[in-house]
Amino acid sequence: MIRALASVGAGVLALLAVVGRFAIFTGQTISHLFRPPFYPREFGVALMQIGYFSLPVVGLTALFTGGALALQIYAGGARFSAEAVVPQIVAIGMVRELGPVLVGLMIAARVTSSIAAEIATMKVTEQIDALVTLSTHPMKYLTLPRVLAATLVMPVLVGVGDVIGIFGGFLVGTERLGFNAATYLKNTADFLEPLDVISSLSKGAVFGFIAALMGCYFGMNSARGAMGVGRATKGSVVAAAVLILAANFLLTEAFFSA
């Protein structure tokens, strides 16, 4: 009995320790936002890596999802003669949920993993130590530019994803399902509310922050050797994906539960 309690206690303590370390890491990252020196070059590279080069992946994901969504809604709607709602439901589904979540998960796969692997490799090959001896703070030089870039650029990616997703639905709707193009667009535009778009882009910013932060955290805390790098990468993607989905639920609750 006591042993069972002890193991539960140890588990809780370990969990609290992890949460504490996350919190400290997050706090440190944010604190560097206000303390010079800054590294604009690193920030620019991160913007390109995280934002620009993610566009193809984001576009393709959104396009196919929007198209599939239109087909499903048409088929489902047909059961109670509500086929006409396709434009509205595609718009709301993409903008409120699928756009931010899918882009978030794609970024977790593409960006979190590469950040974690890169920083973990730097850690195990003593490059992080070398940075310190060259009077450069690793959090400032590596973590802050990536986290900041991801937080700022993700709303743009999500916006692009939303638009392309709706376009995917539009293509399927007009080419396959016989919708009139002008009506489709008008229905979409009329139905979307500003709050839908605001929630979508805000989710993007939060998910970007989580994705880059997890990559940096797991990279910086990597164990030694190639196995350490592998474990850091895997851990970062899992943590980012789970946290993004959890944050999505909380944000949806906050924006739309009233």
Next chain:
Amino acid sequence: MIELRDVHKAFGSNHVLRGLNLTVTSGESMVVIGGSGSGKSVLLKNILGLIQPDQGKILIDGQDVTQLPRDAFLARFGMLFQGGALFDSLPVWQNVAFRLLRGSLKRTWDEAREIAIEKLRRVGLGPDVADRFPAELSGGMQKRVSLARAIAAGPEIIFFDEPTTGLDPIMAGVINDLIREIVTEMGATAITITHDMTSVRAIADRVAMLHNGKMRWVGPIAELDTCGDPYVTQFVSGSPDGPIETLR
């Protein structure tokens, strides 16, 4: 002056440093020898604050390193890491000039590049290497780039962790001369770790031997062969027979 007083460091149950004492005076070239895995690299990392000692004090010019402002402290140091630790996302010259491209020692882009190329020349590398990436260089070339980076900003205190490992004998000689020059011309304080006895004799003012987590022997280079310490004698001669255990 660098002073280590009763420094202890353990990784789990692995007690690497066990009450180590060492004093290195300013402008002196100290060489640390000792078996593989005896804690030589850990010793340097402790001084730089990359690893915190479990116990004991480290003083630079009489001041406790934990009390000194970190940035000013590190600005005085240069370190050559055993594995090179070059930034593989940056071309060679930006590695060498890393300190000169940002922070308090910042120069213009062109100036920094010029200094980098000059430092590369001093370690026997031509300007054609400057725009390559570290991954495109051989191990010995990477080591020399790393050495160039360590000395690029003219540090007062320089640590070299195995500077000649992986170099051909002629290049090793060039690097030994370079280290000697840096100490005598620039008046820098140097701690060099090496397994190469030729290097020891070329570089050292004094030699310290690390064994079992303590300095087994510290003395001037002239006494290295005559000190009579069986551990030192065995190490210097490279004999398998003696007080230092070899597992086989």
